[in-house]
Structures are given as structure tokens and as C-alpha cells.
Amino acid sequence: MRKSTVCRLLPVALCMSVSVARAAAGPGPVPSLTIIQGTTSNEKATKISLMAVEEGMTKEIATSAVSADHSFAFAVQKPAEGFYYLTTNPKDDGARIYLKSGDQLNLQLDGNSFVQKTGSVENKTLQAWNTVVAPVTGPGLKIDSTTFHSFFPALEATLPKAEAFKKTFTSSNKTFSNLMKVAMEADVEYSAMRFLLTPRREHPKKEQYPAFYKTIVKDQKFCDANAMALGNIGDYVRMYTTFSMVVMGDKPATRPTANEMLAKNLNAICNDHIKALFLTNSLGGYKTFEALVEAMAPYQKYLVTDLEKKRYLDYEKSVRKFSAGEAGYNFSGEDTNGKQVAFNDLKGKVVVVDVWATWCGPCKAELPYLQKLEEEMEGKNVTFVGCSVDEAKDKEKWKQFVKDKDMKGVQIFVNGWSEVTKFYGINGIPRFMVFDQQGKIVNIDAPRPSTPELKALIEKILAKG
CATH class of the missing domain: 3.40.30.10 (Glutaredoxin)
Structure with missing residues (x-):
């Protein structure tokens, strides 16, 4: 029954390999399906992953085999409305799409962007935004082939177009509107910072930076909880803390301790859930149980959801074997x-x-x-x-x-x-x-x-x- 319902909505060639993801529905009759199908320009791709965002981190919820003609398809049962990502590599950002129950999407994937052949007004808007910012966010920004001599002019040419898009953006879908606003704020900033923080053949001096870089740094950043719907929010926040203090900040007279740096970074983050995400993403820097407990003790109050607590406790368990007094490993x-x-x-x-x-x-x-x-x-x-x-x-x-x-x-x-x-x-x-x-x-x-x-x-x- 379930398979035949899906097959009526998909090409016969894809029917046998389609992945059905129960994103939010419980057991019982099959609700209205959201269909995502299309092709990928990646000729080497054998699998497409559909990633949901769970409290600031992406999570693979389904996969689809890629057919010989580069086609893929997903059928998602009543997805929670919001941003999702399609990628050939779950470790990469992939292409951001917007899903809601009952959508019927047909897309051409190309790295972190897409062309919608048929689908929804939300994804039509996303596609238009991707086109505007592609000169600074696109996959062509290779580490060794792009220098600031070409990137900075592209950035300065893109900024007014991006601002014009933001001013004319409207949507009757309130959920989409809220998420789109944080995405538009984040995308150019993220790419601009990533460019400076990625090793390249040639790096600019601070006085050569476009004025835009100074506008990124604020006393209070990441105030909108909707940013937790972005698949790269964790990397975005981490990158910002390095950018604001190391790249744009003044060199301190004395080097601050790790705990002083942690406190300063958290004070710059406005939203408590984003503070929690930053904390849990920072856990890997603590190699001993004692160091972890000492650093995190003042900030346990920010870990309030079950998932936030689990992320912390899982890591705490992993470093307990390195506690002072434990026997050293006989290497x-x-x-x-x-x-x-x-x-x-x-x-x-x-x-x-x-x-x-x-x-x-x-x-x-x-x-x-x-x-x-x-x-x-x-x-x-x-x-x-x-x-x-x-x-x-x-x-x-x-x-x-x-x-x-x-x-x-x-x-x-x-x-x-x-x-x-x-x-x-x-x-x-x-x-x-x-x-x-x-x-x-x-x-x-x-x-x-x-x-x-x-x-x-x-x-x-x-x-x-």
C-alpha cells in the first residue's frame, strides 16, 4: 500500500529505489507525502542524502540511490516545515531547500545550489537568492584558484544586489519568512569570513579588507533563535568567534586563557540555545575530565533541552577514562x-x-x-x-x-x-x-x-x- 502510493507519484525507473523518510509521522496510515525528485550534475554521485537540522546540527534522515541517468527521489511523510539539505556528502553543506507537507519538488542539483523545474514558491525564492549571492557563495571559490584580488571585487559587487533582494523579499508564509531572513543575513557573512580564514596562496592586509567586514562584528550577535535552523550555524558561530577576536580584534597585551576566551565568546552570543550549541561544539577542546568540568561548570544553565544535555554528557563520558589518577595507557x-x-x-x-x-x-x-x-x-x-x-x-x-x-x-x-x-x-x-x-x-x-x-x-x- 505504501509503496504503490509512492510509485504513483514517481517515474517507474525511480520507484524501486526511492527512499521513504518518516520525518515526523508516527505509525498508522500514510499521510500526504512530500516528494523530492530530480537529477544531480555530479556524475560520480552514487547517493544523495536528505539532511534535517536538529537543534543546530544536520542529521541524515534518508538516502536515495542515484540512477544511471543521475536521477534520485525521496518521499517524506509529513516533514516538519523548514530548511533541509540535499548533499552527495553528509559532511558538506549541500543544497538548502525548503520542505512542507504535500510539496512536489523536481530539482536539478548542482553542488550547494539547485534549479527548481517544478515545486514551491519558497524554493523559487531560495533559488533566486542563491543566484544573487552565487559569486561569493558558489562552489567556484577553490582554495588555490581564488585570491582576494578577485574575491573582494565580487563581494563588493554582490552586496548591493543582496541588500536590494532583502528589501523586496516578501512571503505570505510566516515560517519561511522568519527562516529566510536569518539565512539572508548569514550567507554572505559566512562566505566572507570563510574566505579570509581559509589558507590561500596570498592573503590581504587588514587595511585592504572591504568595509563590509567591519559591519559583521557586533557587541551582541546571534540573537534570533531561527538561526538554529541553518545547517551550518555551528560552523558559522565558531568562525565568527575566531574572526571577531583574531582577525578583526586588537592583539591583547597578554594571551587570555582558554576559559577566559570561552567566557568572552559566550558573552558575544545573544541567544541561549546558540550559546548551548557553541558550548557543545567546543567540547572537543577538553581532553581531560577535570578540564571539561572546570570549564563547563559556570555554563551548565544553558544546556536545557534533552539533546543539549545528551551532547554534553556523551562527551563527558568519553573523557572520564583520562581523569587524573587513571592508569596511563601502555603504548x-x-x-x-x-x-x-x-x-x-x-x-x-x-x-x-x-x-x-x-x-x-x-x-x-x-x-x-x-x-x-x-x-x-x-x-x-x-x-x-x-x-x-x-x-x-x-x-x-x-x-x-x-x-x-x-x-x-x-x-x-x-x-x-x-x-x-x-x-x-x-x-x-x-x-x-x-x-x-x-x-x-x-x-x-x-x-x-x-x-x-x-x-x-x-x-x-x-x-x-
């Missing part, structure tokens, strides 16, 4: 003489682990400070372990680097991003970790040698015996 590696050295072999001393690589600039910048610290700790019950994550092909390069730099302590090679980095969730280096004389965790995201805090931490452990 191992090969020293410069080919001998295997295991973490447990080093018990009895305070162990300071430096996860690094020969290609890592920040790692090499820490080396003089580390060597000075090693000299100051000479004769004390401390072992320094250099844990290289260079790939196997660079093993001889690692050996030569250790020799040339006269690196002391225990130097081991763990063959790339291996067991130790996976266990401790290390995605960026250098990373310093400190363990006590019993091999128990003290801090798996310790201060760097270039700060006095690392030496103070080691001395504190030694004083305890």
Missing part, C-alpha cells in the same frame, strides 16, 4: 637503536611525554624550551619521552633529526598516528602529557615547555614523592 615504540620501549617500563619516575613530528613547526619551536627544561630537571626523578608520529617512510629522517638536534631523554618512533594518538584522541601536535611515578595520569593535555606551568607541575609531583 610502546622503537628507540633510535631499534629497541622496543614501553610506557610501563618507565614507572618509578615522573614521565613527561612529548608527541611530535619532524615536519611540525610548532613542535620544533618548543624544542629549545624542552631542552632547557630537561637540563633544569637533570638528576631529578623525571624521564622525558619524545614520541614521534612521523610516518614509516620518514624513519631515517627522524633518526637524523634526533642526532642533529642532540635530543636527550627517551626518543621513540610509533609509526604515524598510531595507538597512542588514537587512545588519547590526539589530532594536533605538539601534545605534552604528564604521568606520576606510578604511571597514573596527571594531565594528558599539559602546558608546553615554553610556559612556566609545565615545570611547576613537574615540581609539584616530585614534591609529593
